[in-house]
Amino acid sequence: MKKLHFAHALLPDGWAAGVRITVDDQGRIAAVDADMPADGCEAHAGIALPGLPNLHSHAFQRGMAGLAERRGATEENFWGWRQVMYRFLAVLDPDDVAAIAAQAYVEMVESGFTSVAEFHYLHHAPGGGRYGDPAEMAAAIGRAAAESGIGVTHLPVFYGFGGFGGGAPEPGQRRFVTAPDEFQRIVAASRHALRDLPDAMVGVAPHSIRAVTPGTLAEVVDAAAAVPIHIHIAEQQREVDECLAWSGRRSVDWLLDEMPVDGRWCLVHATHVSAGEVSRIAASGAVAGLCPITEANLGDGLYPLPAFLARGGRLGVGSDSNVRIDAAEELRLLEYGQRLRDQMRNVVVSHADRSTGRALCDLALAGGAQATGRAVGRLAPGHRADIVMLDPEHPALVGRQGDHWLDGWLFAADGRAIDRVWIGGRAVVERGRHLLRESVRRRFARTMRRLLEN
Ligand SMILES: [Zn+2]
Structure with a gap:
């Protein structure tokens, strides 16, 4: 004790x-x-x-932070950024991922995030070949988590297809595409690989509606039972338009019609939603996973927060692309985006004389804890000492x-x-610095020099 x-x-x-x-x-x-x-x-x-839970991260993307900030020949939006991201991940090996993830996690911990939901889709070897251990990359994430001390909800991603209704994947997606049965082997192997991490949770993440078919999504969700289920949804208007063309329904409406969405679910982004969809998300008990820094960086759009909160909606924040890692900045930008759009202040607070900082923390602690499926977010008996x-x-x-x-x-x-x-009661940051900051940073620097020389 x-x-x-x-x-x-x-x-x-x-x-x-x-x-x-x-x-x-x-x-x-x-x-x-x-x-x-x-x-x-x-x-x-x-x-x-x-400590704040970070409900959405792709840790390896920390290594490409700032590398997509110049105007290219093609479209300047999420889809153009995604091509830069695919080129970056094409060469990463497990040690590269461990080195980059450790750097990302140390920065998370120093900024006030004490747990993370890692939305993990980089399963296969460069070119799409299979590793002998289906959890080779999950184990790399586990090494980074152990080194940084951060609590983990690992979310192996099911990525089956390259577009709505079972489209063929593109070459940049070869490292993450799996069949449903292979995906189940990855989930089981990930559980085994992370068994020694204190109180780790393994959930599942169907990547997005565009990366699944109704049948494969149902298979993944049925097998998940009681664990967290995260999905990217409605991040981009184009995705909603494509969903309408394919199904006649908007993305969130389709998901809520077709799947048993409840408190196990985290709908990541949910940026482009109708008034009806906002009410339905709130009523479902699912958490809206908002990632304000990344959504600003990618030009995604703004979530309709006042309407969602008025209906009792639950939310948390995630660092997603990890272009910047700062728990306070995510919450500040969440509020500031709403202020800029609505031309008013203290948007997340509904009652006079209540603190916006407190309201933001309360929302992110409760919603983040729910989305990560771990006993975190409260200084109370039975919870992790984060x-x-x-x-x-x-x-x-x-x-x-x-x-x-x-x-x-x-x-x-x-x-x-x-x-x-x-x-978990263990000191990891003293005087603002992670105890392993220097060694993690040196290994990250070696990794990045080699990656960026090529
Ligand atoms: Zn994401």
Whole structure:
């Protein structure tokens, strides 16, 4: 048992002072007690928050961050970016993926993300040949997760086809296309490969409606039982148009008509949705997986947040392409996009005198925990001891109290507001730096030099 003591902490019931958190040998919170002396504890003068779950990541894409920011000869949108991404991933081997993912995860942890849902579609060898172990690449993700300490929900991706209704895949998709039976072998092997990661969850991710057929999607969903199910949906208007042409229905309507969408599901992006679809997502209990930095970078569009929240919709945030990795920035940009569109402030808050920073954190903690299918997002017994500690002396936080700390962190601070991070009760960040930052960065640098020379 380990006992941590914090000057202040955000508990499920609100702010508390003199908080003692007892962590068991499995990294779970055994007890939380407020108004306690620090005697016999490892004492910290900071502000403890539950670590944020990152509900959508493609870790390898951290290696191409900033490499698609010049105008090309073809279309300047998501589809043009995707071609750059396909060229980048074509040569990556498992060690490259482990090196890039470790860098991404260290940056996530330093920014306040303590768990990640890894939407993993890079299954096969360069050219599409099969590895002897179907979980070769999942194991690379597992090595990166173990090194960084981040909690993992691994989501092997089912990618069956290159377009709506069973279109042929294009050459750039050879490393991820599988038949449904091969996919089930990848899922089983991934479970085995990640068995030693503390409290890891393995879910499934049908890539998108355009990458499945109704029959193969049903097969994947039926086999998933109680685990998280994530899917990209309606990220681009073109995808919705193609779905309409194929089925006569919009993407989200099609999914909700055809599949038993419920609280296990995370609909990633869901950017282009009608008023009816917004209501239906909220009523389904599924989480909307919003990725504000990537959606801005790719020119995707803006989610209709006020209508969704008015219907009690659940949401979380993800770093997706990892072009920037910063938990506070994702939440800030989520709010700022809505402000720019609607020409108003404090959009996510429905009641007067409530804090926008608190509302954003509450939404992302609850929705992120639900989407990752792990006991995270609350400083409460039975949950993982994933704790982010803010520095109360940071210029954006000093002299404040309660929810003003969250507003200061999300809207006014830089990355140095986070002093320490524990994951599963284990210290991984001290004075703002991951304990393995230098060695992970050196290996990442060697990998990137070699990749970019070729
Ligand atoms: Zn994605």
